[in-house]
Amino acid sequence: MKRKPYIFITRSLPEKTIAPLLEVARVSMWEKEDEPVPRDRLEEEVEQADGLLTMVSDQIDRDLLESAPHLRVVSNMAVGYDNIDIEAATELGILVCNTPDILTDTTADLTFALLMSVARRIPEGASYLAGGKWKEWAPFLLAGSDVHHKTIGIVGMGRIGAAVAKRATGFDMNILYHNRSRNREAEGQTGARYVDFDELVQESDFVVCLAPLTDETKGMFTYNVFKQMKKSAFFINASRGGLVDERGLAYALDEKLIAGAGLDVFQEEPISSEHPLLSFSNVVALPHIGSASVETRNSMALLASRNIAHVIKGYRPKALVNKEQ
Ligand code: DGY
Numbered sequence: 001m002k003r004k005p006y007i008f009i010t011r012s013l014p015e016k017t018i019a020p021l022l023e024v025a026r027v028s029m030w031e032k033e034d035e036p037v038p039r040d041r042l043e044e045e046v047e048q049a050d051g052l053l054t055m056v057s058d059q060i061d062r063d064l065l066e067s068a069p070h071l072r073v074v075s076n077m078a079v080g081y082d083n084i085d086i087e088a089a090t091e092l093g094i095l096v097c098n099t100p101d102i103l104t105d106t107t108a109d110l111t112f113a114l115l116m117s118v119a120r121r122i123p124e125g126a127s128y129l130a131g132g133k134w135k136e137w138a139p140f141l142l143a144g145s146d147v148h149h150k151t152i153g154i155v156g157m158g159r160i161g162a163a164v165a166k167r168a169t170g171f172d173m174n175i176l177y178h179n180r181s182r183n184r185e186a187e188g189q190t191g192a193r194y195v196d197f198d199e200l201v202q203e204s205d206f207v208v209c210l211a212p213l214t215d216e217t218k219g220m221f222t223y224n225v226f227k228q229m230k231k232s233a234f235f236i237n238a239s240r241g242g243l244v245d246e247r248g249l250a251y252a253l254d255e256k257l258i259a260g261a262g263l264d265v266f267q268e269e270p271i272s273s274e275h276p277l278l279s280f281s282n283v284v285a286l287p288h289i290g291s292a293s294v295e296t297r298n299s300m301a302l303l304a305s306r307n308i309a310h311v312i313k314g315y316r317p318k319a320l321v322n323k324e325q
Contacts, residue, residue, distance in 0.1 A: 005050040005312050006070075010037045010058050017301035018053075020309040025050070046071060051308040056080060056288070057269070062088035073311040077304040078291075079103055079160075081321055082213040082240060089322060096321040097307035099300040101159065103291035108163035110290045111238040114262035115152075115206055118234050118284045120144040145205070145232065145259065148172050153204030155179075155197070156211030156239060162186035164208060176200050179211075201228045206236060213240035223248030227257050234260045238290050241266035250276045253283065264290050 007021050009029035021027050028045075030037035036057045037045075046052065046068035054060055056078045062085045065071065074084060075097040089096050117123055121144040128134060128142065148171045154161045157179040165175050165186055175192040177183070178200045186192050201207060207229060211217050221244040226235065235258055237244055246267055252258050260282030266275070269288055277283050291300065307317040 006048050007051040007053065007308055008045040008049045009053040010042065011055050013053075013301045014298065017298055018305045020302070020305045021053075024309050024312045043067065051075065051312065053077065053304050053308060054084070056083055058083060060084040060089075065089055065092055065094060068094075073097065073308050073317070075304045075307040075317075077300050080212060080240060082242070086322055095311055095317065097304070097317045097319045098321050099303045100319055102299040102303060103296050104159045104163050106293045106296040107160050107238060107290040108167060110264065110286075110292075111160070111164050111208060111210065111236060112167045114238060114264060114284060114286065115208065115234065115236050116147060118236070118260045118262040118282065119147050119206070123284050124281060145234070147206075150174070150205035151176060151203055152206045152208060153177065153195075153200035154192070154208050154210060155200065156209065157183040157186050157192065158210065158212075160238075161210045162190070164210065165190040165192045176204060198228065201225055202230070204233060205230065206234050209235070209237040209243055210239050211243060213242040217243050219243065219245050221245060221249065223251050226252030229258050231257060232259050234258065234262065236262040238264045241269065246277060253277075253280050260284075264288055
């Protein structure tokens with residue numbers, strides 16, 4: 001008798017989002033929603049799994065992939081896939097899928113919210129009030145920086161970068177961008193101007209990092225880069241912590257070389273409350289929630305499930321990352 005495919009899901013997901021998998025395979029999942037699957041359980045599961053539905057917090061490395069004799073597909077519930085060894089997967093004939101497009105607007109919203117929060121000191125204002133410190137109105141109480149009519153510099157003009165640029169047009173911002181290649185469509189739609197990296201860093205009031213983490217982008221935001229920024233400028237990162245030299249950023253904040261930072265991502269996640277970047281009042285830090293709206297997370301889980309179901313049924317999945325397969 002033919003073996004029924006087996007799929008392992010590395011977090012607890014709502015049943016309606018895994019319906020496409022239940023139709024085609026035996027499915028089991030790590031029972032916790034708020035804790036990653038332990039490595040030894042993952043190692044056990046890949047010995048039998050035909051498919052894995054993974055999260056950004058899972059390290060899917062060569063060792064793991066090589067110990068998975070039946071594995072045909074890894075479907076990451078994220079647009080980024082730097083947690084997966086794509087080269088090893090491709091060599092081993094394992095398809096890797098992601099969840100692009102459906103999270104673009106949600107992530108752009110959060111990126112802009114982070115920018116607004118740090119510029120207008122929103123979390124600081126909220127804790128000031130909650131801490132019982134508001135005794136009098138004062139002309140410069142918690143005065144922040146304007147966002148409208150300022151210059152935003154977007155590093156990484158992919159889908160999310162372009163959606164952030166679109167939001168910036170509503171604030172009458174001057175838009176600069178830097179990317180591996182020109183994005184003429186975004187230029188046409190938003191008036192964004194392509195500039196080299198140094199010019200972007202020196203001219204922008206908001207430097208917004210949205211480039212993917214790759215060997216080329218790893219650690220690109222160094223102390224020397226922050227030093228080139230205007231002292232009144234803010235750094236926003238909603239991509240991956242690995243693009244930033246966090247020690248360099250902490251020095252730059254300490255020396256007041258920049259005005260503040262909005263960070264949704266960190267080099268090693270999760271961070272503890274002792275993390276040095278949390279000690280600055282001009283840093284707004286979030287726990288990697290760029291795409292975290294209920295609607296979008298449900299859509300991401302559903303797409304990640306569909307990607308696997310397509311492979312099991314013998315079709316080419318829509319959101320395939322290692323396309324030369
Ligand atoms: C992504 O999709 O890559 C996000 O960072 C996960 O929330």
